[in-house]
Amino acid sequence: MTADLESTARALVAGGKGILAADETPGTLTRRLDALKIVSTPDSRRDYREMFFTTTGIAEFISGVIMQDETIRQKSSTGIALADLLAQQGILPGIKVDNGAKPLAGTPGENITEGLDGLRERLKEYRGTGARFAKWRAVIAVSDTLPSATCVNVNAHALARYAVLCQEQAIVPIVEPEVLMDGSHGIERCEEVTANVLHAVFNALFEQKVYLEGMLLKPNMVISGIKCERQASVEEVAAATVRCLSRHVPAGVPGIVFLSGGQNHLVATAHISAINQLEEPRPWTLSFSYGRALQDEALRAWRGKSENLKAGQRAFYHRAKCDSAAALGKYTESMESEPAAA
Numbered sequence: 001m002t003a004d005l006e007s008t009a010r011a012l013v014a015g016g017k018g019i020l021a022a023d024e025t026p027g028t029l030t031r032r033l034d035a036l037k038i039v040s041t042p043d044s045r046r047d048y049r050e051m052f053f054t055t056t057g058i059a060e061f062i063s064g065v066i067m068q069d070e071t072i073r074q075k076s077s078t079g080i081a082l083a084d085l086l087a088q089q090g091i092l093p094g095i096k097v098d099n100g101a102k103p104l105a106g107t108p109g110e111n112i113t114e115g116l117d118g119l120r121e122r123l124k125e126y127r128g129t130g131a132r133f134a135k136w137r138a139v140i141a142v143s144d145t146l147p148s149a150t151c152v153n154v155n156a157h158a159l160a161r162y163a164v165l166c167q168e169q170a171i172v173p174i175v176e177p178e179v180l181m182d183g184s185h186g187i188e189r190c191e192e193v194t195a196n197v198l199h200a201v202f203n204a205l206f207e208q209k210v211y212l213e214g215m216l217l218k219p220n221m222v223i224s225g226i227k228c229e230r231q232a233s234v235e236e237v238a239a240a241t242v243r244c245l246s247r248h249v250p251a252g253v254p255g256i257v258f259l260s261g262g263q264n265h266l267v268a269t270a271h272i273s274a275i276n277q278l279e280e281p282r283p284w285t286l287s288f289s290y291g292r293a294l295q296d297e298a299l300r301a302w303r304g305k306s307e308n309l310k311a312g313q314r315a316f317y318h319r320a321k322c323d324s325a326a327a328l329g330k331y332t333e334s335m336e337s338e339p340a341a342a
């Protein structure tokens with residue numbers, strides 16, 4: 001069992017590949033579709049996902065896809081279960097299993113991610129539908145006074161409860177503690193909070209006997225708050241991110257896949273590239289598990305119209321190719337003007 005978990009975790013980050021996070025809830029995806037006046041229905045959401053999943057050649061850059069409950073139960077327009085459609089291309093199907101961040105009683109402005117009740121049974125069912133890995137996202141807000149120690153500790157505890165339940169069911173857990181980039185704090189404050197959060201998370205994972213070689217970490221990058229007057233450079237972000245991870249992530253973890261968290265797609269690619277061009281030795285593979293940064297250009301090209309399907313797929317192929325090159329430290333800005341092949 002542990003050998004299988006480890007080989008799946010390693011496969012998810014091998015060869016410069018990364019993970020597509022396509023696990024927006026119907027509510028979140030509806031907001032994104034509404035913004036482009038695309039009607040959101042189970043079928044239009046399926047068509048949107050299918051555009052990504054059927055992009056020719058995408059398995060060269062994408063190792064796994066995180067789906068949401070609605071998606072993993074859907075069939076493609078040609079009648080194939082979407083999880084099988086991915087598996088047929090050698091892409092590992094994954095599933096978001098948390099039930100979202102809910103207000104944390106007693107600490108105004110903070111959230112606790114829910115979804116532990118009945119999780120063992122849900123994981124068994126998802127494993128049966130083909131899921132090989134899972135995701136649980138904790139969100140940590142930053143201000144002069146937040147996060148509270150309570151918020152950090154209860155979220156770390158829940159992440160560890162989730163992770164060990166996944167491993168019991170032969171599912172690789174992606175452990176995602178996201179320190180939000182909303183706010184006017186500087187990069188130094190982001191580093192301080194990220195360090196505290198990672199410390200608490202790995203302490204909880206250790207206490208609850210999570211097998212580190214059979215998991216992936218999905219953290220934020222260490223970055224300036226979105227409203228901060230001084231935005232740290234790409235090089236500063238890369239250096240601070242790798243320093244923080246080196247201090248707090250054990251070498252047993254095979255891979256770290258960053259979230260994009262609202263960064264522009266070009267900036268998100270530049271950051272992965274700069275992180276992988278740093279010369280210090282590091283024990284884990286550093287790649288991406290982007291949602292918005294991988295999808296945004298494709299969504300704008302598609303706009304819900306079947307005649308734009310190929311344009312959407314070209315945009316996705318191009319972005320995935322750039323991010324994969326960045327994960328190998330081989331990205332150059334000139335790649336942005338190369339024609340996409342998909």
Ligand code: 13P
Binds near residue numbers: 021176259260289291
């Ligand atoms: P973003 O890359 O859009 O932040 O999404 C990644 C993710 O999975 C958030 O939970």
